[in-house]
Amino acid sequence: SQTIHQWPATLVQPVGSPLSLECTVEGTSNPNLYWYRQAAGRGLQLLFYSVGIGQISSEVPQNLSASRPQDRQFILSSKKLLLSDSGFYLCAWSVRQGVNQPQHFGDGTRLSIL
Amino acid sequence: KQEVTQIPAALSVPEGENLVLNCSFTDSAIYNLQWFRQDPGKGLTSLLLIQSSQREQTSGRLNASLDKSSGRSTLYIAASQPGDSATYLCAVGTSNTGKLIFGQGTTLQVKP
Numbered sequence: 001s002q003t004i005h006q007w008p009a010t011l012v013q014p015v016g017s018p019l020s021l022e023c024t025v026e027g028t029s030n031p032n033l034y035w036y037r038q039a040a041g042r043g044l045q046l047l048f049y050s051v052g053i054g055q056i057s058s059e060v061p062q063n064l065s066a067s068r069p070q071d072r073q074f075i076l077s078s079k080k081l082l083l084s085d086s087g088f089y090l091c092a093w094s095v096r097q098g099v100n101q102p103q104h105f106g107d108g109t110r111l112s113i114l
Numbered sequence: 115k116q117e118v119t120q121i122p123a124a125l126s127v128p129e130g131e132n133l134v135l136n137c138s139f140t141d142s143a144i145y146n147l148q149w150f151r152q153d154p155g156k157g158l159t160s161l162l163l164i165q166s167s168q169r170e171q172t173s174g175r176l177n178a179s180l181d182k183s184s185g186r187s188t189l190y191i192a193a194s195q196p197g198d199s200a201t202y203l204c205a206v207g208t209s210n211t212g213k214l215i216f217g218q219g220t221t222l223q224v225k226p
Contacts, residue, residue: 044216099210100165105157
């Protein structure tokens with residue numbers, strides 16, 4: 001069966017520090033991968049998605065970047081965190097073949113910026 | 115620009131009631147509509163996916179309908195239980211890359 005792992009579960013970082021959140025998927029190949037952010041009082045916002053190694057699409061201009069160094073690994077990064085980067089970050093995957101595939105989410109990383 | 119709205123934002127019902135959660139979207143050109151459940155502090159769990167050519171999907175006590183022409187979907191929960199308490203999110207699939215646009219969610223509380 002397929003599983004998705006995100007770490008860390010919680011993170012407290014000072015403003016201006018770097019960030020690296022990792023997401024890995026097991027039990028499937030060539031998945032579509034997604035990073036979402038859920039800010040307090042707001043809905044889920046798609047940040048990045050990837051349809052293959054090295055292929056990253058950004059949905060909103062922001063202080064973050066994403067990379068996909070391996071087929072089932074998706075990394076969210078920042079060089080210098082801002083207060084507005086606080087939130088709940090969720091990684092998701094879906095089967096690449098076919099457009100009508102459900103997305104499967106990890107347990108998320110709660111990021112607090114001080 | 116596609117916008118997804120869920121009303122009400124919160125709902126409290128006694129155990130055993132049948133209930134309906136609403137989702138509306140502004141652009142009918144969608145690939146699919148998905149319903150998710152989110153428990154506090156957790157990720158999302160996929161409940162149902164309705165393809166754009168379908169009218170409804172059922173899973174156990176859950177039934178989701180889709181009316182593309184009116185831009186509406188409903189999630190029907192039969193015989194609600196306290197374990198159904200969670201936030202329910204709907205999302206529309208807007209491209210062949212699987213991109214989803216989410217509503218803000220309806221937080222459901224089922225009282226014993």
